Amino acid sequence: xxxxxxxxxxxxxxxxxxxxxxxxxxxxxxxxxxxxxxxxxxxxxxxxxxxxxxxxxxxxxxxxxxxxxxxxxxxxxxxxxxxxxxxxxxxxxxxxxxxxxxxxxxxxxxxxxxxxxxxxxxxxxxxxxxxxxxxxx
Amino acid sequence: xxxxxxxxxxxxxxxxxxxxxxxxxxxxxxxxxxxxxxxxxxxxxxxxxxxxxxxxxxxxxxxxxxxxxxxxxxxxxxxxxxxxxxxxxxxxxxxxxxxxxxxxxxxxxxxxxxxxxxxxxxxxxxxxxxxxxx
Amino acid sequence: xxxxxxxxxxxxxxxxxxxxxxxxxxxxxxxxxxxxxxxxxxxxxxxxxxxxxxxxxxxxxxxxxxxxxxxxxxxxxxxxxxxxxxxxxxxxxxxxxxxxxxxxxxxxxxxxxxxxxxxxxxxxxxxxxxxxxxxxxxxxxxxxxxxxxxxxxxxxxxxxxxxxxxxxxxxxxxxxxxxxxxxxxxxxxxxxxxxxxxxxxxxxxxxxxxxxxxxxxxxxxxxxxxxxxxxxxxxxxxxxxxxxxxxxxxxxxxxxxxxxxxxxxxxxxxxxxxxxxxxxxxxx
Numbered sequence: 001x002x003x004x005x006x007x008x009x010x011x012x013x014x015x016x017x018x019x020x021x022x023x024x025x026x027x028x029x030x031x032x033x034x035x036x037x038x039x040x041x042x043x044x045x046x047x048x049x050x051x052x053x054x055x056x057x058x059x060x061x062x063x064x065x066x067x068x069x070x071x072x073x074x075x076x077x078x079x080x081x082x083x084x085x086x087x088x089x090x091x092x093x094x095x096x097x098x099x100x101x102x103x104x105x106x107x108x109x110x111x112x113x114x115x116x117x118x119x120x121x122x123x124x125x126x127x128x129x130x131x132x133x134x135x136x137x
Numbered sequence: 138x139x140x141x142x143x144x145x146x147x148x149x150x151x152x153x154x155x156x157x158x159x160x161x162x163x164x165x166x167x168x169x170x171x172x173x174x175x176x177x178x179x180x181x182x183x184x185x186x187x188x189x190x191x192x193x194x195x196x197x198x199x200x201x202x203x204x205x206x207x208x209x210x211x212x213x214x215x216x217x218x219x220x221x222x223x224x225x226x227x228x229x230x231x232x233x234x235x236x237x238x239x240x241x242x243x244x245x246x247x248x249x250x251x252x253x254x255x256x257x258x259x260x261x262x263x264x265x266x267x268x269x270x271x
Numbered sequence: 272x273x274x275x276x277x278x279x280x281x282x283x284x285x286x287x288x289x290x291x292x293x294x295x296x297x298x299x300x301x302x303x304x305x306x307x308x309x310x311x312x313x314x315x316x317x318x319x320x321x322x323x324x325x326x327x328x329x330x331x332x333x334x335x336x337x338x339x340x341x342x343x344x345x346x347x348x349x350x351x352x353x354x355x356x357x358x359x360x361x362x363x364x365x366x367x368x369x370x371x372x373x374x375x376x377x378x379x380x381x382x383x384x385x386x387x388x389x390x391x392x393x394x395x396x397x398x399x400x401x402x403x404x405x406x407x408x409x410x411x412x413x414x415x416x417x418x419x420x421x422x423x424x425x426x427x428x429x430x431x432x433x434x435x436x437x438x439x440x441x442x443x444x445x446x447x448x449x450x451x452x453x454x455x456x457x458x459x460x461x462x463x464x465x466x467x468x469x470x471x472x473x474x475x476x477x478x479x480x481x482x483x484x485x486x487x488x489x490x491x492x493x494x495x496x497x498x499x500x501x502x503x504x505x506x507x508x509x510x511x512x513x514x515x516x517x518x519x520x521x522x523x524x525x526x527x528x529x530x531x532x533x534x535x536x537x538x539x540x541x542x543x544x545x546x547x548x549x550x551x552x553x554x555x
Contacts, residue, residue, distance in 0.1 A: 016160040016161040017160050019160060019161065020158055023158060024158065027191075038222075038223045038227070040223070041221075041223035041226070041227045042230065044192050045193070045194050045227045045231060048194040048196075049195060049231075052196060096232055110232050110233075111231075113230050114227065114230055217496075217498075218498065220496050220497045220498070221462075221497075222459050222461075222462065222497065223455075224496075225494070225496040226454065226489070228493070228496055229489045229493045229496070240495065240497060240498035241498035242461065242466075242467060242498040242499060243498075246467070246498065247498075
């Protein structure tokens with residue numbers, strides 16, 4: 001009973017409208033998963049930050065969203081992938097207030113605080129994948 | 138799918154009520170429109186109603202803080218009204234406290250806050266106001 | 272097939288004494304429950320299980336987790352759940368299964384003794400007995416979780432202290448989960464009551480750790496974002512020491528030593544003045 005249980009949906013994020021679509025898709029999943037209102041809001045906000053990162057810093061990419069089930073708990077897992085420049089200094093990028101340009105520098109560090117699991121996988125020159133999971137209580 | 142958020146003027150206050158999920162371009166557009174509207178109208182206050190808003194991320198948060206700073210430079214007060222509990226909790230967790238942005242529970246309380254301000258400022262006795270009241 | 276053979280002999284063993292055996296079984300179970308479940312009720316439960324057991328055995332299986340025993344397990348699940356909810360012990364629950372073993376024992380004595388079949392049957396009953404205990408403990412866990420949730424709801428009241436002022440009296444140990452529930456409940460109450468002032472009273476809280484203190488701070492900041500102000504009252508000396516020792520900065524958050532002081536402060540901020548009328552009785 002571990003791992004993905006439903007078919008995943010892949011969304012292209014290539015415009016600012018894609019960021020809005022990502023938020024809407026995540027909202028539907030979060031409601032299906034019966035997350036509390038606060039947890040829904042946290043997850044959608046984190047998705048919004050990461051989708052924007054994918055667009056702005058990664059030059060566009062995809063969001064893969066799915067419901068997961070593990071040890072009798074359910075959750076929503078989102079994976080944001082791009083083939084952008086990657087992140088040279090991960091620790092620095094996860095520091096509050098650090099920004100590569102636009103924004104308030106809360107995108108990565110802030111969204112990490114909003115979810116339960118946060119995995120950042122990046123290779124300079126090849127791209128970045130951020131996978132987050134929010135579990136139902 | 139760019140849509141402009143309407144900016145209403147009620148006497149000396151500009152009212153913006155965000156009702157839809159705005160994309161980043163709409164947000165920037167609103168920021169520009171609002172700054173222009175403050176200058177054009179000479180309004181003394183701006184009320185931004187986010188009762189219907191389900192998500193405030195750092196981008197929208199930055200827009201709100203920017204509008205507050207901008208209007209202060211243009212001699213207008215900004216009040217943010219109607220933030221939902223879930224949104225407030227999320228913003229705090231995200232690390233945004235929107236320092237410098239004034240807030241009120243409801244539109245009504247926000248408008249009253251601006252009125253009280255004006256009365257206070259008026260009582261300090263600026264010449265044109267004094268004449269107008271007389 | 273050995274299993275087939277064994278189950279046939281078991282059916283013979285079980286149906287050989289038929290009604291007799293059933294009555295004895297019910298007798299043993301009722302006795303061990305100390306009359307807290309009516310004899311007729313026990314008989315009905317056991318008769319169903321007995322019938323399902325024989326039916327499963329005629330399918331040629333002696334493995335309790337086999338598909339053939341689906342009906343038996345369903346009946347045992349129901350029985351275990353009921354016992355667990357009615358407050359019986361695990362022993363009193365599992366006895367329904369294990370008693371059948373004791374009842375069968377006398378059949379081993381005498382000419383038609385069938386030790387092999389009995390041993391296989393004993394193993395089957397052990398499996399089913401363990402199954403009932405598993406269901407029992409799962410039910411109890413669910414019960415405890417539900418009670419913990421109810422307790423959480425009960426222990427975090429939000430009360431209206433005055434027009435525009437709500438209070439959250441916290442009593443007992445605060446953990447991260449409970450503090451979060453309080454936080455959400457209080458913020459919602461601000462909207463529901465249209466209150467711009469909230470007082471979090473922690474007089475009844477023995478200790479505060481870093482995480483809880485952080486949650487309280489976040490609550491205050493969240494309330495401000497919504498347009499309301501919080502006052503924290505009743506900070507005990509030990510808690511004040513902890514907060515200072517942990518280096519937690521309460522910043523410009525107003526703290527008062529008593530709930531009364533906090534209420535006076537909240538009222539002043541909301542523009543309400545409270546004055547004492549002249550002591551008429553004394554000034555005659």
